[in-house]
């Protein structure tokens with residue numbers, strides 16, 4: 001029999017326990033596909049006594065997880081601890097430095113330190129794999145790195161955070177407000193340890209930055225992802241978007257803008273709540289599901305959809321990476337060797353053309369609509385449709401507008417003109433509209 005691939009598992013929470021369950025359940029199938037057995041030699045987590053509903057008896061327990069990086073009976077370290085820095089990063093560096101392959105589900109660590117780790121892995125001739133880090137069980141890293149590798153990717157976008165999608169689609173179905181549904185989403189177990197990472201778009205930003213590097217061959221640049229989350233979305237926004245023919249989804253969106261005579265190419269990366277036309281496939285992605293669209297110049301539109309989180313789907317991605325390693329894949333983790341990735345500046349967004357949804361919370365008195373309209377006129381924003389919805393008493397009313405296509409800078413200018421106006425009872429909300 002061929003030599004087994006021996007792995008050490010650090011972190012036995014949702015994903016770690018899922019990996020053990022998968023290997024115990026599908027071991028034979030995994031061996032046949034990998035061409036050799038994948039066996040767990042050692043495991044490590046914070047609390048040895050905890051009941052994880054999986055049998056840990058066959059594996060050696062190791063209190064010091066970093067020591068797993070130095071064991072002679074380990075070929076691959078699987079990091080399922082989490083956190084961009086701290087023990088996860090220490091372990092990852094130690095594992096690669098001592099010639100082990102590394103598999104991780106840790107998008108925060110890869111978004112912050114992925115290129116450093118990939119550079120170390122390339123130099124050491126070992127694999128670094130992170131399929132589980134981006135959209136959980138959906139094989140989107142493989143999709144971009146392998147399946148779509150022959151294409152220039154023109155645009156990449158998608159629903160990258162299950163918690164936010166669950167919140168938005170539940171608000172849509174039930175009319176409930178954000179705060180109530182957030183509590184439900186946390187109880188579902190998808191939310192990050194710090195749920196602000198989910199609802200402020202940071203988690204989606206981690207995933208977008210990783211995918212953008214894979215898709216465009218650019219230096220991974222999480223710091224320049226422009227991220228806005230979903231905290232300020234009201235049930236009324238969802239209702240008004242619906243009456244205008246849209247649903248609201250938190251999307252990550254990335255593209256490379258060609259340089260031309262204006263200078264070198266630039267990388268656009270944005271996480272933002274978008275209005276998605278009801279006939280677009282992403283409008284039908286509900287609950288905690290993720291979906292990624294990659295537009296290749298030869299492949300056309302590719303849509304990857306499935307569970308972006310949860311023990312089973314995420315374990316499926318981790319073990320798929322282990323199977324690749326067992327088969328001998330030690331290719332560049334980001335598809336192109338780190339030294340050859342293009343270093344690009346972040347895009348300027350003011351000149352981007354698109355439609356926007358603007359929501360104003362205004363005092364219910366004469367002249368307010370005229371004031372909004374005048375600001376739009378003076379900033380060169382053309383309004384396609386407008387809905388006014390009020391409480392029917394003296395309270396503030398909501399005015400929602402969809403603009404015609406125009407430069408984002410014009411919308412920004414209109415909001416500047418209205419800043420500080422006593423007519424506004426709350427800061428306006430702007431959402432972009434997805435271009436088909």
Ligand SMILES: NC(=O)c1ccc[n+]([C@@H]2O[C@H](COP(=O)([O-])OP(=O)(O)OC[C@H]3O[C@@H](n4cnc5c(N)ncnc54)[C@H](O)[C@@H]3O)[C@@H](O)[C@H]2O)c1
Pocket residue numbers: 010011012013014015016044045046047065080081082083087105106107108132133136190308309310311314
């Ligand atoms: N849960 C999901 O659905 C999901 C999906 C995709 C990616 N991920 C990523 O997978 C990783 C693990 O997520 P999870 O949901 O399984 O987390 P979890 O909190 O359920 O488990 C974390 C595990 O790491 C251990 N751990 C934490 N800090 C430690 C320390 N200092 N020393 C030793 N052990 C320590 C804990 O004891 C626990 O066993 C994270 O990077 C997460 O972002 C999770």
Ligand SMILES: N[C@@H](CCO)C(=O)O
Pocket residue numbers: 133135136160161162163164190191192198203308309310
């Ligand atoms: N918190 C993440 C987990 C999967 O990465 C989500 O809600 O999508």
Ligand code: NA
Pocket residue numbers: 131132133134135136137138139140141317
């Ligand atoms: Na994935």
